[in-house]
Amino acid sequence: MNRIVYSIEGKELRTIELDDAVFGLPVNEDVIWYAINNELANERLGTACTKDRSEVHGSNTKPYKQKGTGRARRGDKKSPLLVGGGIIFGPKPRDFSYRMPKKAKRLAMKSILSLKAQTDLLKVIEDFSVQSGKTKDLAKILQNFGAPERTVLILKDDDEMLKRAARNIPWLTYLSYNRLRAHDLFYGRRVILMEGAAKALSEFYASSEEAEAAV
Known part of the structure:
Protein backbone atom coordinates (compact mmCIF):
# COMPACT_ATOMS: atom_id res chain seq x y z
CA MET A 1 0.00 0.00 0.00
CA ILE A 32 -11.59 -4.61 17.87
CA TRP A 33 -14.67 -4.68 20.12
CA TYR A 34 -12.91 -7.13 22.42
CA ALA A 35 -9.80 -4.93 22.70
CA ILE A 36 -11.74 -1.73 23.40
CA ASN A 37 -13.84 -3.37 26.11
CA ASN A 38 -10.70 -4.86 27.64
CA GLU A 39 -9.13 -1.40 27.96
CA LEU A 40 -12.28 0.11 29.43
CA ALA A 41 -12.60 -2.73 31.94
CA ASN A 42 -8.97 -2.34 33.00
CA GLU A 43 -9.56 1.36 33.70
CA ARG A 44 -12.51 0.75 36.03
CA LEU A 45 -11.72 1.48 39.66
CA GLY A 46 -14.21 -0.94 41.17
CA THR A 47 -14.39 1.04 44.42
CA ALA A 48 -18.19 1.06 44.83
CA CYS A 49 -19.07 -0.33 48.25
CA THR A 50 -22.28 -0.75 50.26
CA LYS A 51 -22.93 -2.17 53.71
CA ASP A 52 -24.95 -5.30 54.32
CA ARG A 53 -26.94 -5.82 57.53
CA SER A 54 -23.92 -7.17 59.39
CA GLU A 55 -21.95 -3.96 58.72
CA VAL A 56 -24.63 -1.35 59.44
CA HIS A 57 -24.23 0.38 62.82
CA GLY A 58 -27.25 -0.25 65.05
CA SER A 59 -28.77 -2.31 67.83
CA ASN A 60 -29.39 -6.02 67.52
CA THR A 61 -32.44 -5.90 69.77
CA LYS A 62 -35.96 -6.31 68.44
CA PRO A 63 -37.66 -2.92 67.92
CA TYR A 64 -40.89 -4.28 69.39
CA LYS A 65 -42.29 -7.60 70.57
CA GLN A 66 -42.94 -10.47 68.18
CA LYS A 67 -46.69 -10.82 68.67
CA GLY A 68 -49.69 -8.75 69.56
CA THR A 69 -48.85 -5.48 67.77
CA GLY A 70 -50.45 -6.25 64.42
CA ARG A 71 -47.26 -5.20 62.68
CA ALA A 72 -44.72 -7.18 60.69
CA ARG A 73 -42.20 -9.25 62.60
CA ARG A 74 -38.88 -7.40 62.96
CA GLY A 75 -35.60 -8.90 64.08
CA ASP A 76 -33.60 -5.67 64.31
CA LYS A 77 -33.40 -2.19 62.82
CA LYS A 78 -30.58 -3.19 60.45
CA SER A 79 -32.94 -5.23 58.30
CA PRO A 80 -32.64 -4.45 54.56
CA LEU A 81 -36.41 -3.89 54.53
CA LEU A 82 -36.14 -0.83 56.76
CA VAL A 83 -34.87 2.66 55.95
CA GLY A 84 -31.26 2.92 57.06
CA GLY A 85 -30.81 -0.84 57.04
CA GLY A 86 -28.33 -2.91 55.08
CA ILE A 87 -28.27 -3.33 51.30
CA ILE A 88 -29.18 -6.66 49.75
CA PHE A 89 -26.55 -7.88 47.23
CA GLY A 90 -25.01 -4.40 46.96
CA PRO A 91 -21.70 -3.74 45.17
CA LYS A 92 -18.40 -4.49 46.89
CA PRO A 93 -14.87 -3.45 45.84
CA ARG A 94 -13.68 -5.66 43.02
CA ASP A 95 -11.14 -5.83 40.23
CA PHE A 96 -12.70 -5.63 36.76
CA SER A 97 -9.43 -6.00 34.86
CA TYR A 98 -8.51 -9.06 32.83
CA ARG A 99 -5.76 -9.99 30.40
CA MET A 100 -6.31 -10.20 26.67
Missing part, protein backbone atom coordinates in the same frame (compact mmCIF):
# COMPACT_ATOMS: atom_id res chain seq x y z
CA ASN A 2 1.50 3.31 -1.09
CA ARG A 3 0.88 6.51 0.84
CA ILE A 4 1.92 10.10 0.34
CA VAL A 5 4.30 11.53 2.92
CA TYR A 6 3.46 15.13 3.82
CA SER A 7 5.73 17.82 5.19
CA ILE A 8 4.83 19.65 8.38
CA GLU A 9 3.57 22.46 6.12
CA GLY A 10 1.06 20.04 4.57
CA LYS A 11 2.86 19.70 1.20
CA GLU A 12 3.43 16.41 -0.60
CA LEU A 13 7.02 15.21 -0.38
CA ARG A 14 7.24 11.60 -1.54
CA THR A 15 5.49 8.25 -1.28
CA ILE A 16 6.06 5.49 1.21
CA GLU A 17 5.06 1.85 1.02
CA LEU A 18 3.13 0.74 4.07
CA ASP A 19 3.32 -2.90 5.11
CA ASP A 20 0.15 -4.72 4.07
CA ALA A 21 0.59 -7.06 7.03
CA VAL A 22 -0.12 -4.07 9.29
CA PHE A 23 -2.12 -1.59 7.19
CA GLY A 24 -3.77 -3.81 4.59
CA LEU A 25 -5.52 -6.54 6.57
CA PRO A 26 -9.24 -7.32 6.47
CA VAL A 27 -10.90 -5.51 9.36
CA ASN A 28 -11.83 -7.86 12.22
CA GLU A 29 -14.63 -6.00 14.02
CA ASP A 30 -15.04 -8.63 16.73
CA VAL A 31 -11.46 -8.43 17.98
CA PRO A 101 -4.31 -12.68 24.57
CA LYS A 102 -1.30 -11.00 22.95
CA LYS A 103 -2.14 -12.30 19.48
CA ALA A 104 -5.69 -10.98 19.72
CA LYS A 105 -4.49 -7.58 20.95
CA ARG A 106 -1.98 -7.23 18.11
CA LEU A 107 -4.61 -8.27 15.60
CA ALA A 108 -6.96 -5.61 17.00
CA MET A 109 -4.33 -2.87 16.58
CA LYS A 110 -3.52 -3.96 13.05
CA SER A 111 -7.23 -4.13 12.20
CA ILE A 112 -7.77 -0.56 13.42
CA LEU A 113 -4.73 0.71 11.51
CA SER A 114 -6.01 -1.07 8.39
CA LEU A 115 -9.46 0.44 8.90
CA LYS A 116 -8.03 3.96 9.16
CA ALA A 117 -5.83 3.43 6.10
CA GLN A 118 -8.68 2.02 4.01
CA THR A 119 -11.00 4.92 4.90
CA ASP A 120 -8.34 7.60 4.18
CA LEU A 121 -8.36 8.79 7.80
CA LEU A 122 -4.64 8.10 8.12
CA LYS A 123 -1.96 10.57 7.00
CA VAL A 124 1.78 9.99 7.01
CA ILE A 125 3.98 13.00 7.77
CA GLU A 126 7.71 13.49 7.93
CA ASP A 127 9.43 13.04 11.26
CA PHE A 128 9.51 16.22 13.28
CA SER A 129 10.02 17.52 16.78
CA VAL A 130 9.02 20.61 18.74
CA GLN A 131 12.26 21.76 20.31
CA SER A 132 10.57 24.61 22.16
CA GLY A 133 8.06 22.28 23.80
CA LYS A 134 5.39 24.95 23.29
CA THR A 135 1.81 24.02 22.50
CA LYS A 136 1.34 26.87 20.02
CA ASP A 137 4.19 25.56 17.84
CA LEU A 138 2.62 22.11 17.59
CA ALA A 139 -0.84 23.60 17.04
CA LYS A 140 0.47 25.51 13.99
CA ILE A 141 1.72 22.26 12.48
CA LEU A 142 -1.57 20.45 13.10
CA GLN A 143 -3.53 23.32 11.51
CA ASN A 144 -1.94 22.39 8.19
CA PHE A 145 -3.81 19.09 8.26
CA GLY A 146 -7.37 20.30 8.77
CA ALA A 147 -9.69 21.78 11.35
CA PRO A 148 -9.34 20.77 15.02
CA GLU A 149 -11.01 17.41 15.60
CA ARG A 150 -10.32 14.27 17.56
CA THR A 151 -6.79 13.43 16.39
CA VAL A 152 -4.29 10.70 17.25
CA LEU A 153 -0.59 11.36 16.70
CA ILE A 154 1.58 8.22 16.54
CA LEU A 155 5.18 8.93 17.55
CA LYS A 156 8.32 7.12 16.47
CA ASP A 157 9.95 7.48 19.89
CA ASP A 158 9.48 9.01 23.33
CA ASP A 159 10.03 12.66 22.41
CA GLU A 160 9.55 14.47 25.72
CA MET A 161 9.44 17.96 24.18
CA LEU A 162 6.82 16.90 21.65
CA LYS A 163 4.75 15.27 24.39
CA ARG A 164 4.99 18.43 26.46
CA ALA A 165 3.69 20.47 23.53
CA ALA A 166 0.82 18.03 22.89
CA ARG A 167 -0.26 17.82 26.53
CA ASN A 168 -2.44 20.94 26.47
CA ILE A 169 -4.28 20.27 23.21
CA PRO A 170 -7.63 18.79 24.34
CA TRP A 171 -8.52 17.12 21.03
CA LEU A 172 -5.10 15.53 20.49
CA THR A 173 -3.90 12.18 21.81
CA TYR A 174 -0.30 11.08 21.35
CA LEU A 175 0.72 7.41 21.31
CA SER A 176 4.05 5.65 20.88
CA TYR A 177 4.13 3.10 18.06
CA ASN A 178 4.76 0.23 20.52
CA ARG A 179 2.12 1.31 23.07
CA LEU A 180 -1.04 1.84 21.06
CA ARG A 181 -4.49 2.00 22.67
CA ALA A 182 -7.42 0.56 20.77
CA HIS A 183 -10.02 2.96 22.21
CA ASP A 184 -8.14 6.15 21.31
CA LEU A 185 -7.06 4.82 17.93
CA PHE A 186 -10.50 3.59 16.90
CA TYR A 187 -12.41 6.72 17.89
CA GLY A 188 -9.85 9.13 16.47
CA ARG A 189 -11.37 10.98 13.51
CA ARG A 190 -7.90 11.57 12.13
CA VAL A 191 -4.69 9.57 12.59
CA ILE A 192 -1.38 11.31 11.92
CA LEU A 193 1.44 8.80 11.58
CA MET A 194 5.09 9.82 11.60
CA GLU A 195 7.16 8.33 8.80
CA GLY A 196 9.57 6.77 11.26
CA ALA A 197 6.66 5.30 13.24
CA ALA A 198 5.27 3.68 10.08
CA LYS A 199 8.53 1.81 9.56
CA ALA A 200 8.83 0.99 13.25
CA LEU A 201 5.31 -0.45 13.32
CA SER A 202 6.17 -2.90 10.54
CA GLU A 203 9.33 -4.02 12.32
CA PHE A 204 7.59 -4.20 15.71
CA TYR A 205 4.78 -6.49 14.57
CA ALA A 206 7.09 -8.55 12.37
CA SER A 207 9.46 -9.19 15.29
CA SER A 208 6.53 -10.05 17.57
CA GLU A 209 5.22 -12.64 15.13
CA GLU A 210 8.69 -14.16 14.71
CA ALA A 211 9.11 -14.44 18.48
CA GLU A 212 5.74 -16.18 18.81
CA ALA A 213 6.59 -18.57 15.98
CA ALA A 214 9.88 -19.46 17.67
CA VAL A 215 8.07 -20.33 20.88
Whole structure:
Protein backbone atom coordinates (compact mmCIF):
# COMPACT_ATOMS: atom_id res chain seq x y z
CA MET A 1 0.00 0.00 0.00
CA ASN A 2 1.50 3.31 -1.09
CA ARG A 3 0.88 6.51 0.84
CA ILE A 4 1.92 10.10 0.34
CA VAL A 5 4.30 11.53 2.92
CA TYR A 6 3.46 15.13 3.82
CA SER A 7 5.73 17.82 5.19
CA ILE A 8 4.83 19.65 8.38
CA GLU A 9 3.57 22.46 6.12
CA GLY A 10 1.06 20.04 4.57
CA LYS A 11 2.86 19.70 1.20
CA GLU A 12 3.43 16.41 -0.60
CA LEU A 13 7.02 15.21 -0.38
CA ARG A 14 7.24 11.60 -1.54
CA THR A 15 5.49 8.25 -1.28
CA ILE A 16 6.06 5.49 1.21
CA GLU A 17 5.06 1.85 1.02
CA LEU A 18 3.13 0.74 4.07
CA ASP A 19 3.32 -2.90 5.11
CA ASP A 20 0.15 -4.72 4.07
CA ALA A 21 0.59 -7.06 7.03
CA VAL A 22 -0.12 -4.07 9.29
CA PHE A 23 -2.12 -1.59 7.19
CA GLY A 24 -3.77 -3.81 4.59
CA LEU A 25 -5.52 -6.54 6.57
CA PRO A 26 -9.24 -7.32 6.47
CA VAL A 27 -10.90 -5.51 9.36
CA ASN A 28 -11.83 -7.86 12.22
CA GLU A 29 -14.63 -6.00 14.02
CA ASP A 30 -15.04 -8.63 16.73
CA VAL A 31 -11.46 -8.43 17.98
CA ILE A 32 -11.59 -4.61 17.87
CA TRP A 33 -14.67 -4.68 20.12
CA TYR A 34 -12.91 -7.13 22.42
CA ALA A 35 -9.80 -4.93 22.70
CA ILE A 36 -11.74 -1.73 23.40
CA ASN A 37 -13.84 -3.37 26.11
CA ASN A 38 -10.70 -4.86 27.64
CA GLU A 39 -9.13 -1.40 27.96
CA LEU A 40 -12.28 0.11 29.43
CA ALA A 41 -12.60 -2.73 31.94
CA ASN A 42 -8.97 -2.34 33.00
CA GLU A 43 -9.56 1.36 33.70
CA ARG A 44 -12.51 0.75 36.03
CA LEU A 45 -11.72 1.48 39.66
CA GLY A 46 -14.21 -0.94 41.17
CA THR A 47 -14.39 1.04 44.42
CA ALA A 48 -18.19 1.06 44.83
CA CYS A 49 -19.07 -0.33 48.25
CA THR A 50 -22.28 -0.75 50.26
CA LYS A 51 -22.93 -2.17 53.71
CA ASP A 52 -24.95 -5.30 54.32
CA ARG A 53 -26.94 -5.82 57.53
CA SER A 54 -23.92 -7.17 59.39
CA GLU A 55 -21.95 -3.96 58.72
CA VAL A 56 -24.63 -1.35 59.44
CA HIS A 57 -24.23 0.38 62.82
CA GLY A 58 -27.25 -0.25 65.05
CA SER A 59 -28.77 -2.31 67.83
CA ASN A 60 -29.39 -6.02 67.52
CA THR A 61 -32.44 -5.90 69.77
CA LYS A 62 -35.96 -6.31 68.44
CA PRO A 63 -37.66 -2.92 67.92
CA TYR A 64 -40.89 -4.28 69.39
CA LYS A 65 -42.29 -7.60 70.57
CA GLN A 66 -42.94 -10.47 68.18
CA LYS A 67 -46.69 -10.82 68.67
CA GLY A 68 -49.69 -8.75 69.56
CA THR A 69 -48.85 -5.48 67.77
CA GLY A 70 -50.45 -6.25 64.42
CA ARG A 71 -47.26 -5.20 62.68
CA ALA A 72 -44.72 -7.18 60.69
CA ARG A 73 -42.20 -9.25 62.60
CA ARG A 74 -38.88 -7.40 62.96
CA GLY A 75 -35.60 -8.90 64.08
CA ASP A 76 -33.60 -5.67 64.31
CA LYS A 77 -33.40 -2.19 62.82
CA LYS A 78 -30.58 -3.19 60.45
CA SER A 79 -32.94 -5.23 58.30
CA PRO A 80 -32.64 -4.45 54.56
CA LEU A 81 -36.41 -3.89 54.53
CA LEU A 82 -36.14 -0.83 56.76
CA VAL A 83 -34.87 2.66 55.95
CA GLY A 84 -31.26 2.92 57.06
CA GLY A 85 -30.81 -0.84 57.04
CA GLY A 86 -28.33 -2.91 55.08
CA ILE A 87 -28.27 -3.33 51.30
CA ILE A 88 -29.18 -6.66 49.75
CA PHE A 89 -26.55 -7.88 47.23
CA GLY A 90 -25.01 -4.40 46.96
CA PRO A 91 -21.70 -3.74 45.17
CA LYS A 92 -18.40 -4.49 46.89
CA PRO A 93 -14.87 -3.45 45.84
CA ARG A 94 -13.68 -5.66 43.02
CA ASP A 95 -11.14 -5.83 40.23
CA PHE A 96 -12.70 -5.63 36.76
CA SER A 97 -9.43 -6.00 34.86
CA TYR A 98 -8.51 -9.06 32.83
CA ARG A 99 -5.76 -9.99 30.40
CA MET A 100 -6.31 -10.20 26.67
CA PRO A 101 -4.31 -12.68 24.57
CA LYS A 102 -1.30 -11.00 22.95
CA LYS A 103 -2.14 -12.30 19.48
CA ALA A 104 -5.69 -10.98 19.72
CA LYS A 105 -4.49 -7.58 20.95
CA ARG A 106 -1.98 -7.23 18.11
CA LEU A 107 -4.61 -8.27 15.60
CA ALA A 108 -6.96 -5.61 17.00
CA MET A 109 -4.33 -2.87 16.58
CA LYS A 110 -3.52 -3.96 13.05
CA SER A 111 -7.23 -4.13 12.20
CA ILE A 112 -7.77 -0.56 13.42
CA LEU A 113 -4.73 0.71 11.51
CA SER A 114 -6.01 -1.07 8.39
CA LEU A 115 -9.46 0.44 8.90
CA LYS A 116 -8.03 3.96 9.16
CA ALA A 117 -5.83 3.43 6.10
CA GLN A 118 -8.68 2.02 4.01
CA THR A 119 -11.00 4.92 4.90
CA ASP A 120 -8.34 7.60 4.18
CA LEU A 121 -8.36 8.79 7.80
CA LEU A 122 -4.64 8.10 8.12
CA LYS A 123 -1.96 10.57 7.00
CA VAL A 124 1.78 9.99 7.01
CA ILE A 125 3.98 13.00 7.77
CA GLU A 126 7.71 13.49 7.93
CA ASP A 127 9.43 13.04 11.26
CA PHE A 128 9.51 16.22 13.28
CA SER A 129 10.02 17.52 16.78
CA VAL A 130 9.02 20.61 18.74
CA GLN A 131 12.26 21.76 20.31
CA SER A 132 10.57 24.61 22.16
CA GLY A 133 8.06 22.28 23.80
CA LYS A 134 5.39 24.95 23.29
CA THR A 135 1.81 24.02 22.50
CA LYS A 136 1.34 26.87 20.02
CA ASP A 137 4.19 25.56 17.84
CA LEU A 138 2.62 22.11 17.59
CA ALA A 139 -0.84 23.60 17.04
CA LYS A 140 0.47 25.51 13.99
CA ILE A 141 1.72 22.26 12.48
CA LEU A 142 -1.57 20.45 13.10
CA GLN A 143 -3.53 23.32 11.51
CA ASN A 144 -1.94 22.39 8.19
CA PHE A 145 -3.81 19.09 8.26
CA GLY A 146 -7.37 20.30 8.77
CA ALA A 147 -9.69 21.78 11.35
CA PRO A 148 -9.34 20.77 15.02
CA GLU A 149 -11.01 17.41 15.60
CA ARG A 150 -10.32 14.27 17.56
CA THR A 151 -6.79 13.43 16.39
CA VAL A 152 -4.29 10.70 17.25
CA LEU A 153 -0.59 11.36 16.70
CA ILE A 154 1.58 8.22 16.54
CA LEU A 155 5.18 8.93 17.55
CA LYS A 156 8.32 7.12 16.47
CA ASP A 157 9.95 7.48 19.89
CA ASP A 158 9.48 9.01 23.33
CA ASP A 159 10.03 12.66 22.41
CA GLU A 160 9.55 14.47 25.72
CA MET A 161 9.44 17.96 24.18
CA LEU A 162 6.82 16.90 21.65
CA LYS A 163 4.75 15.27 24.39
CA ARG A 164 4.99 18.43 26.46
CA ALA A 165 3.69 20.47 23.53
CA ALA A 166 0.82 18.03 22.89
CA ARG A 167 -0.26 17.82 26.53
CA ASN A 168 -2.44 20.94 26.47
CA ILE A 169 -4.28 20.27 23.21
CA PRO A 170 -7.63 18.79 24.34
CA TRP A 171 -8.52 17.12 21.03
CA LEU A 172 -5.10 15.53 20.49
CA THR A 173 -3.90 12.18 21.81
CA TYR A 174 -0.30 11.08 21.35
CA LEU A 175 0.72 7.41 21.31
CA SER A 176 4.05 5.65 20.88
CA TYR A 177 4.13 3.10 18.06
CA ASN A 178 4.76 0.23 20.52
CA ARG A 179 2.12 1.31 23.07
CA LEU A 180 -1.04 1.84 21.06
CA ARG A 181 -4.49 2.00 22.67
CA ALA A 182 -7.42 0.56 20.77
CA HIS A 183 -10.02 2.96 22.21
CA ASP A 184 -8.14 6.15 21.31
CA LEU A 185 -7.06 4.82 17.93
CA PHE A 186 -10.50 3.59 16.90
CA TYR A 187 -12.41 6.72 17.89
CA GLY A 188 -9.85 9.13 16.47
CA ARG A 189 -11.37 10.98 13.51
CA ARG A 190 -7.90 11.57 12.13
CA VAL A 191 -4.69 9.57 12.59
CA ILE A 192 -1.38 11.31 11.92
CA LEU A 193 1.44 8.80 11.58
CA MET A 194 5.09 9.82 11.60
CA GLU A 195 7.16 8.33 8.80
CA GLY A 196 9.57 6.77 11.26
CA ALA A 197 6.66 5.30 13.24
CA ALA A 198 5.27 3.68 10.08
CA LYS A 199 8.53 1.81 9.56
CA ALA A 200 8.83 0.99 13.25
CA LEU A 201 5.31 -0.45 13.32
CA SER A 202 6.17 -2.90 10.54
CA GLU A 203 9.33 -4.02 12.32
CA PHE A 204 7.59 -4.20 15.71
CA TYR A 205 4.78 -6.49 14.57
CA ALA A 206 7.09 -8.55 12.37
CA SER A 207 9.46 -9.19 15.29
CA SER A 208 6.53 -10.05 17.57
CA GLU A 209 5.22 -12.64 15.13
CA GLU A 210 8.69 -14.16 14.71
CA ALA A 211 9.11 -14.44 18.48
CA GLU A 212 5.74 -16.18 18.81
CA ALA A 213 6.59 -18.57 15.98
CA ALA A 214 9.88 -19.46 17.67
CA VAL A 215 8.07 -20.33 20.88
